[in-house]
Amino acid sequence: MNIDMIRAAADRLMGHARRTPMLTSPFLDDIAGRRVLIKPECLQHTGSFKFRGGWSAVSALDEATRKRGVIAYSSGNHAQGVALAAAQHGAPAVIVMPQDAPKLKIDNTRALGAEVLLYDRAGGENREAVGGKIAEDRNLTLIRPYDEPQVIAGQGTTGLEIAEQTAELGVTSGDVLACCGGGGLTSGIALALEAEAPAMRARPVEPEGFDDVARSLASGTIQSNLTQSGSLCDAIITPKPGDITFPILSRLCGPGMVVSEDDALRAMALAFKRLKIVIEPGGAVALAAALFHGDQIEGDAVVAVCTGGNVDADVFANAITRFD
Amino acid sequence: MNIDMIRAAADRLMGHARRTPMLTSPFLDDIAGRRVLIKPECLQHTGSFKFRGGWSAVSALDEATRKRGVIAYSSGNHAQGVALAAAQHGAPAVIVMPQDAPKLKIDNTRALGAEVLLYDRAGGENREAVGGKIAEDRNLTLIRPYDEPQVIAGQGTTGLEIAEQTAELGVTSGDVLACCGGGGLTSGIALALEAEAPAMRARPVEPEGFDDVARSLASGTIQSNLTQSGSLCDAIITPKPGDITFPILSRLCGPGMVVSEDDALRAMALAFKRLKIVIEPGGAVALAAALFHGDQIEGDAVVAVCTGGNVDADVFANAITRFD
Numbered sequence: 318m319n320i321d322m323i324r325a326a327a328d329r330l331m332g333h334a335r336r337t338p339m340l341t342s343p344f345l346d347d348i349a350g351r352r353v354l355i356k357p358e359c360l361q362h363t364g365s366f367k368f369r370g371g372w373s374a375v376s377a378l379d380e381a382t383r384k385r386g387v388i389a390y391s392s393g394n395h396a397q398g399v400a401l402a403a404a405q406h407g408a409p410a411v412i413v414m415p416q417d418a419p420k421l422k423i424d425n426t427r428a429l430g431a432e433v434l435l436y437d438r439a440g441g442e443n444r445e446a447v448g449g450k451i452a453e454d455r456n457l458t459l460i461r462p463y464d465e466p467q468v469i470a471g472q473g474t475t476g477l478e479i480a481e482q483t484a485e486l487g488v489t490s491g492d493v494l495a496c497c498g499g500g501g502l503t504s505g506i507a508l509a510l511e512a513e514a515p516a517m518r519a520r521p522v523e524p525e526g527f528d529d530v531a532r533s534l535a536s537g538t539i540q541s542n543l544t545q546s547g548s549l550c551d552a553i554i555t556p557k558p559g560d561i562t563f564p565i566l567s568r569l570c571g572p573g574m575v576v577s578e579d580d581a582l583r584a585m586a587l588a589f590k591r592l593k594i595v596i597e598p599g600g601a602v603a604l605a606a607a608l609f610h611g612d613q614i615e616g617d618a619v620v621a622v623c624t625g626g627n628v629d630a631d632v633f634a635n636a637i638t639r640f641d
Numbered sequence: 642m643n644i645d646m647i648r649a650a651a652d653r654l655m656g657h658a659r660r661t662p663m664l665t666s667p668f669l670d671d672i673a674g675r676r677v678l679i680k681p682e683c684l685q686h687t688g689s690f691k692f693r694g695g696w697s698a699v700s701a702l703d704e705a706t707r708k709r710g711v712i713a714y715s716s717g718n719h720a721q722g723v724a725l726a727a728a729q730h731g732a733p734a735v736i737v738m739p740q741d742a743p744k745l746k747i748d749n750t751r752a753l754g755a756e757v758l759l760y761d762r763a764g765g766e767n768r769e770a771v772g773g774k775i776a777e778d779r780n781l782t783l784i785r786p787y788d789e790p791q792v793i794a795g796q797g798t799t800g801l802e803i804a805e806q807t808a809e810l811g812v813t814s815g816d817v818l819a820c821c822g823g824g825g826l827t828s829g830i831a832l833a834l835e836a837e838a839p840a841m842r843a844r845p846v847e848p849e850g851f852d853d854v855a856r857s858l859a860s861g862t863i864q865s866n867l868t869q870s871g872s873l874c875d876a877i878i879t880p881k882p883g884d885i886t887f888p889i890l891s892r893l894c895g896p897g898m899v900v901s902e903d904d905a906l907r908a909m910a911l912a913f914k915r916l917k918i919v920i921e922p923g924g925a926v927a928l929a930a931a932l933f934h935g936d937q938i939e940g941d942a943v944v945a946v947c948t949g950g951n952v953d954a955d956v957f958a959n960a961i962t963r964f965d
Contacts, residue, residue: 338662340684343725344752359917360664401667428668589957593683593950595917626917630965633913634958641954 318466318561320512323473323505326373330474333405334369335361339482342591348608352618354486355604356479357594359626363429365552365600366475366502366624367398367462373471374460375402383408388457390444392418394552394625395462396426404430411457413448419629463501464559472502476509476519479620483514490516491616492571494603496624497521497530498553500562506622507569517620520571522603524550524578529557530566531573539563549578549632552599552625574613580605585633586640588623597628598636642790642885644836647797647829650697654798657729658693659685661799663806666915672932676942678810679928680803681918683950687753689876689924690799690826690948691722691786697795698784699726707732712781714768716742718876718949719786720750728754735781737772743953787825788883796826800833800843803944807838814840815940816895818927820948821845821854822877824886830946831893841944844895846927848874848902853881854890855897863887873902873956876923876949898937904929909957910964912947921952922960 340355358366375387386409389399396412403410410431414423415438427433436447452459461468479493493510495503500521507519521530527548532540541557548554558566581598584605588596596604600623607614607621664679682690699711710733713723720736727734734755738747739762751757760771776783784792803817817834819827824845831843845854851872856864865881872878882890905922908929912920920928924947931938931945 335662335664338659338684340659344749357917360662364917425668586954589919589954593681593688593919595913595919630910630913630961634962637954638958 318469318508318565320508322466322470323477323509326467326470327474327477329376330369330372330471333372334474336478337361339486340592340594344591345587345608348587349619350611351616352488353607354483354488354618354620355592356475356620356622357592358475358622358624359594359596359600363394363397363401364625364627365394365398366472367394368401369474370468370471370501371395371398371402371460374465374467375399375406375408377467378458382458386410386455386457387460388413388448388452389460389462390448391462393422394627396422397429399460400426400429400431411448411451413444421629422627463499464561466561469501469505469562473505473509475502475622476506477513479506480510480513480517483517483620488618489514491618491620492614493517493519493620493622494522494574494606495519495622496553496600496603497523498555500530500558500566502622502624503570504562504565507565511569518571519569520574521566522574522576522606523553524548524581524602525575527554528573528575531575533558533563534567534570534573537567550581550599550602552597552627553602574606574610576602576605576610580609582636583640584608585636589637594623595626595628595633596623597625598632600625642793642832642889644832646790646794647801647833650791650794651798651801653700654693654696654795657696658798660802661685663810664916664918668915669911669932672911673943674935675940676812677931678807678812678942678944679916680799680944680946681916682799682946682948683918683920683924687718687721687725688949688951689718689722690796691718692725693798694792694795694825695719695722695726695784698789698791699723699730699732701791702782706782710734710779710781711784712737712772712776713784713786714772715786717746718951720746721753723784724750724753724755735772735775737768745953746951787823788885790885793825793829793886797829797833799826799946800830801837803830804834804837804841807841807944812942813838815942815944816938817841817843817944817946818846818898818930819843819946820877820924820927821847822879824854824882824890826946826948827894828886828889831889835893842895843893844898845890846898846900846930847877848872848905848926849899851878852897852899855899857882857887858891858894858897861891874905874923874926876921876951877926898930898934900926900929900934904933906960907964908932909960913961918947919950919952919957920947921949922956924949
C-alpha cells in the first residue's frame, strides 16, 4: 500500500469519479474560530466517497477476472459504490445485504444493476455463508469495504484532491478531519498527504460510543467497539480498524476525535444552511469536530471531509428543524 | 451587452467565484427519459448565482468609484451577493431591504458587512426614496439586480462553464433550462451559449401565475405579472422582464416553460435524495421542468440550472418529507 497505487487509481478514476469542489462559508469560519474548508464527498456519484474505492477496485482487475464479476458485503454506501462501478464496467456484481437494511438502499443497489442477495441477520444467518457459495460457483472477486489495497487507493484520491485544492487556497498545513469507520478513507488520505502535503495531517473522527479507532491510536493496538448498532451514524460503525489500515493510521495520523450524535446533527443543520449540501449523520462528524471542538485542533485552517449524504428524509428534516 | 463582457467578467471572477460542478444521477435520467445535467449554483458563494453578478459589477468599477461604495435594493439573494462581493473588495455597501424580509436574509446581509436600511413596504414607503438620499449624499453606485450589463455579464459566466462542462460530457446540443426572474441569468447564459455552444439553447422556466417572461416571449412584447407575492418561489418573482434582458431573451431563447409549485417542491425532494444538494423553490423550477415536462423538450440531454438554495428549514423539511 503506497502513494504510487493512489496515483495510479487517480489516473483510472479520471473522468469517472467526480472531482468534488472545496466549499467554505464565512459563517462557519466564525463558529470554528478558524478557516474551515469542506470537501463534500456527498456530491460524489452514489452520494458518498465509496464510489472512488469501488471504481478503483473494479478497474484494477484484469479483463477476464472482471468479466466473471465481483461480490461485496454491505448494507449501505459501499454496496452502491461497487454496484455502480461494476455496472459502468459491464461487470456482474453481487451484493450481499441484510434483510433489514433500509429498503431505499436495497432498491438503489438493485437499480444500479447489482444482484442483491438478502440474508437474515437477526435470524443468525451469516453473510459469508450466504455469499460464499455463489462467489465460489461463479468465481467472483470479493471487494472488501476498507481492508483492501485498491479500495484504500481509490479513497486516497480524495487526499490528492485535498492537497491540490488547499494549496490553491493558500493552505499548506493543518489537520484534515475525516469521518472514520474501518479507516479506508482516512488511511488513503493520510498516505496522499504524506506525499503531497507533508505539513498536513489526517485525523479520524468518530461518534461517541463507537470510538474504536481513537482508542486504538491512543493505545497503539487494535481495539474493538462493544456494540455495533444504535447509532444514527450507521455509515461509519465498524467493529474495529483493519489490519491494513491500522498500521497506516498509526504511523501517520494525529489523535482521533470523538463527537456526540447531537454535534453531528447540528453540523448537518449548519451544512444545510450555510453550504447547501446534504450530509448524513455519519458523514457529518468531521465537520462537527471542526466546528465544535476547535480546542483540540491547532492552526489557522482545518479541512473537514463530509463523507456521504445518504440519509432518510425524516432524519434530515428533524435535524434541520431542531437545530434551526 | 456582448460576449466579450462575459469573457472579461469570467477573468475577473477567476479565483473568486466558485466553478460549480456538473451533477448527474441515473435515477433522475430515468424520471426524465433523457440525460439530465444539473448545474448547482446553490453551491456558489452566498448560496446562489447572484454572487457572480455582484462580483462582476463591483470589480468593474474604477477604484475611486468603488471606494465611495455601492447600493442595491433586494430582499434576498442579490442582497447577499452584492454584500459579500463589496466586502471582499473593501467597498462599503448599503442594501435597502423591506422590513418584512426574512430575518435570516437581513441578518446574513448585515453579517456579510453591509449596512442594511429597512423600509416599510406594507406602509407604502418607497425603497427608491429611502435609498435615494443616501445614494446621492455618498455618491454610491446603484447595482440593479438584472437590468445591468455588468450583472448580466457575471451571471453569463455560468453559461461559459455550462458550455465547457457539457462538451466534456459529450453533450453539444439541447436545451439549457434556467430559473428565471428578471432574466439576468437567462440572458447571460443565452449570450454565452450563442458564442460557445451554438447548438444549445437557453430557455426560461417560471412558476405558474408568475409567467411574465414566457408570455412576453410568446407575444413578442414585454408582459407583466398581475401579482408579485404569494409564491414560495419568491427568489424569481419579478414584475416583468428587463429592458436590457428582454431583447436578448427574445432573440436567443426557446419558448418559456411553466411549472406548478408542487412540481418545484417535488424537484427539491429529488435533488435532496439523488444529488445531495439543497435548492429553494425558486431555484428548483428548471429541474422540475426537466424532470416532469419532458414532452416540451427535444433531444437526448437537457441541462437544468439550480439557481439557489436559500430556503428556510421548515419549507425544506416539508418538501422532502411530503414527496419522499
